[in-house]
Amino acid sequence: MPSKEDLFEGFTVGEWEVLPGHGVLRRGDQEERPEPKVFAVLLSLASRGGNLVTRDDLVNEVWDGRPTSDEPINRCLSQLRGHLDDRARPHRYVETLQRRGYRLMQPVELHKERETLRPQDGEAPASSARLWRIVAAIMAAGFLLTIALTMRSPGPDTGIHAIAVLPIENLSGDPTNQYIVDGIKNVLARRLSESPGLVIKNTRVRYVAEPSQIAERLDVDTVLSGAVQLQESKLKITYLISRGADNVTIGSGEVDGDLQRIFSLQERLATEVLHDLIGTPVPDATAAYTPDPAAYNHYMRGMYALEHRGEADNLENAIRLFQESIRLDEKFGPAYLSLATAYALMPYYRNLPVQETDRAAIQIVEKGIAVDNHIADAASAIYGSAYHQEKRWSAAEAAYRRAISARPVDSTAFNWYSRMLNSVGRLDDALLQALAGEAIDPDNGVINSRVAIVYTWLGESEKAHEFFRRAEDLGGSGPMHLLAYALLLIREGRISEAQETAVASARMAQLNADWIRPVFSAFSDPALAEEALAALDRVSGGAIIEPEVLVTARTMLGDVDGAMAVARRLEEPGEWFQMDLLFAPELQALRDHPDFMPLLEQLGVVDYWETAGCTYDGEKASCPADERL
Numbered sequence: 001m002p003s004k005e006d007l008f009e010g011f012t013v014g015e016w017e018v019l020p021g022h023g024v025l026r027r028g029d030q031e032e033r034p035e036p037k038v039f040a041v042l043l044s045l046a047s048r049g050g051n052l053v054t055r056d057d058l059v060n061e062v063w064d065g066r067p068t069s070d071e072p073i074n075r076c077l078s079q080l081r082g083h084l085d086d087r088a089r090p091h092r093y094v095e096t097l098q099r100r101g102y103r104l105m106q107p108v109e110l111h112k113e114r115e116t117l118r119p120q121d122g123e124a125p126a127s128s129a130r131l132w133r134i135v136a137a138i139m140a141a142g143f144l145l146t147i148a149l150t151m152r153s154p155g156p157d158t159g160i161h162a163i164a165v166l167p168i169e170n171l172s173g174d175p176t177n178q179y180i181v182d183g184i185k186n187v188l189a190r191r192l193s194e195s196p197g198l199v200i201k202n203t204r205v206r207y208v209a210e211p212s213q214i215a216e217r218l219d220v221d222t223v224l225s226g227a228v229q230l231q232e233s234k235l236k237i238t239y240l241i242s243r244g245a246d247n248v249t250i251g252s253g254e255v256d257g258d259l260q261r262i263f264s265l266q267e268r269l270a271t272e273v274l275h276d277l278i279g280t281p282v283p284d285a286t287a288a289y290t291p292d293p294a295a296y297n298h299y300m301r302g303m304y305a306l307e308h309r310g311e312a313d314n315l316e317n318a319i320r321l322f323q324e325s326i327r328l329d330e331k332f333g334p335a336y337l338s339l340a341t342a343y344a345l346m347p348y349y350r351n352l353p354v355q356e357t358d359r360a361a362i363q364i365v366e367k368g369i370a371v372d373n374h375i376a377d378a379a380s381a382i383y384g385s386a387y388h389q390e391k392r393w394s395a396a397e398a399a400y401r402r403a404i405s406a407r408p409v410d411s412t413a414f415n416w417y418s419r420m421l422n423s424v425g426r427l428d429d430a431l432l433q434a435l436a437g438e439a440i441d442p443d444n445g446v447i448n449s450r451v452a453i454v455y456t457w458l459g460e461s462e463k464a465h466e467f468f469r470r471a472e473d474l475g476g477s478g479p480m481h482l483l484a485y486a487l488l489l490i491r492e493g494r495i496s497e498a499q500e501t502a503v504a505s506a507r508m509a510q511l512n513a514d515w516i517r518p519v520f521s522a523f524s525d526p527a528l529a530e531e532a533l534a535a536l537d538r539v540s541g542g543a544i545i546e547p548e549v550l551v552t553a554r555t556m557l558g559d560v561d562g563a564m565a566v567a568r569r570l571e572e573p574g575e576w577f578q579m580d581l582l583f584a585p586e587l588q589a590l591r592d593h594p595d596f597m598p599l600l601e602q603l604g605v606v607d608y609w610e611t612a613g614c615t616y617d618g619e620k621a622s623c624p625a626d627e628r629l
Helices: 006-008 036-046 055-062 070-083 130-152 173-193 209-217 259-278 291-308 314-328 331-352 353-373 373-389 394-403 409-425 427-442 445-458 460-473 479-491 496-507 516-524 525-537 547-556 561-571 578-584 585-591 598-600 605-614
Strands: 011-013 016-019 025-028 031-032 094-097 101-104 108-110 162-165 198-203 224-230 233-241 249-258
Touching: 006 108, 006 445, 011 516, 016 605, 036 055, 036 101, 055 070, 055 101, 070 094, 070 460, 101 331, 162 173, 162 209, 173 198, 173 259, 173 291, 198 427, 198 578, 209 224, 224 259, 233 259, 249 259, 259 291, 291 314, 291 331, 331 353, 331 373, 353 373, 373 394, 373 409, 394 409, 409 445, 427 445, 445 460, 445 479, 445 525, 445 578, 460 479, 479 496, 479 547, 479 585, 496 516, 516 525, 525 547, 547 561, 547 578, 547 585, 547 605, 561 585, 578 585, 598 605
Parallel strands: 162 198, 162 224
Antiparallel strands: 011 016, 011 108, 016 025, 025 031, 094 101, 224 233, 233 249
16 A cells, blocks of 8 residues: 555555545646645545545544544545535445445555655665645746746736735645735735725635636636745745736735744735735834734634634634633734633533623623724624613614624624524514625635525525535535425425435434434334334434424424423523524424414514514515625
């Protein structure tokens, strides 16, 4: 079997040429650039020569033995199949061996014979670090040469309105530096979004295409790419701005300096990019406050962990890093805001009591606003989340509206606002907010999942499938995502696929799955409903089945009284289950139950409708047009 060192020199698998040193998969003129962990999964599979690779093997080799849930592994395998054009069944490249693991189905052909890879007698093998430096130098030279060859002087371009900020190349070759590279891109996108009149799309996917093709796909007029070199403590950031209409370069440049001064380097970068975009001198973009370098480093690492919160322990790591950032610099407001956001997310990722986490989030964000009032608008999303849990719908909406008006604005605010609108039956408005979030953050798996869910509740199956595919490719998942997708499949008569999805959801939530087979059998044969309800009764006595699943299954099996008994738990403090489910088409029988409207009155939804001037038609609520939506 080939070693990792052999594979690093390049190999061919099926139709694909694999160049690990460049992070590229190539098939003819097509190039794919998987993210580092996806590439690491491919290398792990390739090193086995077609033999079994267990999930434990992947955890040990790709996640360094850290406890890892199924979600990040499934996401990486799904993305790998996408890069290899291997989504159709039967798979041609990556085979799933049920309950055992995976294997690579195509033979691996090394670019160099092993003998030629071994050092000559007396010659020391090149270290991985040296090899990465060589690769980095080649890639940097190529990027800078591209700038030199494509540089134009077209004069000021006043037609720039929407910009896609593409992922920045990490030329250091060290994946542990990725938090720096991603941090630079995200800060640049945020700083650009503060400029009036510019729409910024902060992307996560690496597109192998001309700028004009990327611009058309993302509906922008300008594309910004870049690269980062880090050698010891020296940092160089290069950028290239391309016009989407004709691929003409309208700006390029670089900033460099010591890594300890990364905050000021990022501000210089934003100033230079804005100058190239606007075509006239712009005020220095330097922020009002420069944080302590060590505090800022912890903050950037925390942001990277927060972005990858679906992976094991990352949410806890983000909290720890933000806390350390605040300890090192008590005046750095963004660290407070990000720490509060992490706490607000804990109930959804760790099942923690929402009242406690919301209380902690509010206390943190209030301390942050006290030292840095610039975060006040964006921090309104934290208040909106807390008010939502308290069912103070009007207060939640006011807070969310302030949050989505902040500059810069995070797609999380749109996601949370969309879910709040969905929870009070405003499905059409919920879709608008979800799509607004997707517009500025098109490669965010969570916001794409939210769009898919709303389309599912609205009964727009084709659009729902499109966004479910996007979300899964981007790693967006979760219990409600899987439940909505299962309902969509059931709606289309694809019962066996829906059952597989239900099993995956139960496994993700570490909940009992014994009820699944009898319930889905009853969906195919209503005569089995009594047996299915008995199975639900056996698992309904504790936290071993999600209440969302319980209320949905009982409604669809005809036990609407039983479903209403579960739904009444929403009267308790917090949100017993995500209320937007109440307006799914499959729960129409529940909405027709005589106790449904009294329940909505008890939850404050009816008062909210009256205050907002909304009308309810038995399926969803419609409210007067609001230019802010």
